[in-house]
Amino acid sequence: KNEVEQSPQNLTAQEGEFITINCSYSVGISALHWLQQHPGGGIVSLFMLSSGKKKHGRLIATINIQEKHSSLHITASHPRDSAVYICSLGGSQGNLIFGKGTKLSVKP
């Protein structure tokens, strides 16, 4: 069983739609990171969470430690949001675990 599962694997949305990407994990963690990988390949850190909720512009990330689940929401999606979104965990044993990513395509 994978230690971190993301859903969906692929997501196509129309511009303006509200988007949710989910991340479930099965191990103890110190922190959870949401990363964005642009079509050109570069990886950018969006959020680091250890509890609660964070917001940056149109992006909102939440985490429920008890349920071992995190969500990334994008409000009023735009074609420039098209990217692969990766959930990664800072494991309690000092390792970093990555999900396989969710490929988002936002159509104009």
Next chain:
Amino acid sequence: NAGVTQTPKFQVLKTGQSMTLQCAQDMNHEYMSWYRQDPGMGLRLIHYSVGAGITDQGEVPNGYNVSRSTTEDFPLRLLSAAPSQTSVYFCASSYSPGLFTDTQYFGPGTRLTVL
């Protein structure tokens, strides 16, 4: 600040050749790491370093060597390239090692093809 830089951006090697992928950061980060990214798989940790002079193996270390003689630089050496090492390689750094409670900064990646 340049952040995390990687060179080269692209490289083609023949089986058996050796080469070094360069990674440097100018943020005075203690923790640096190398990952490979293959289609259909998440990023996988190759080697990491928690400070100058200290390195350790990650999930997929075979065929790779690293050293950390300075805080800034963390080169990855392919000893004898194999087609299975065809991948995109990312270097990353963060301020403090350990439990990954700091923002991770990634380099732009190196796309390596081994023929």
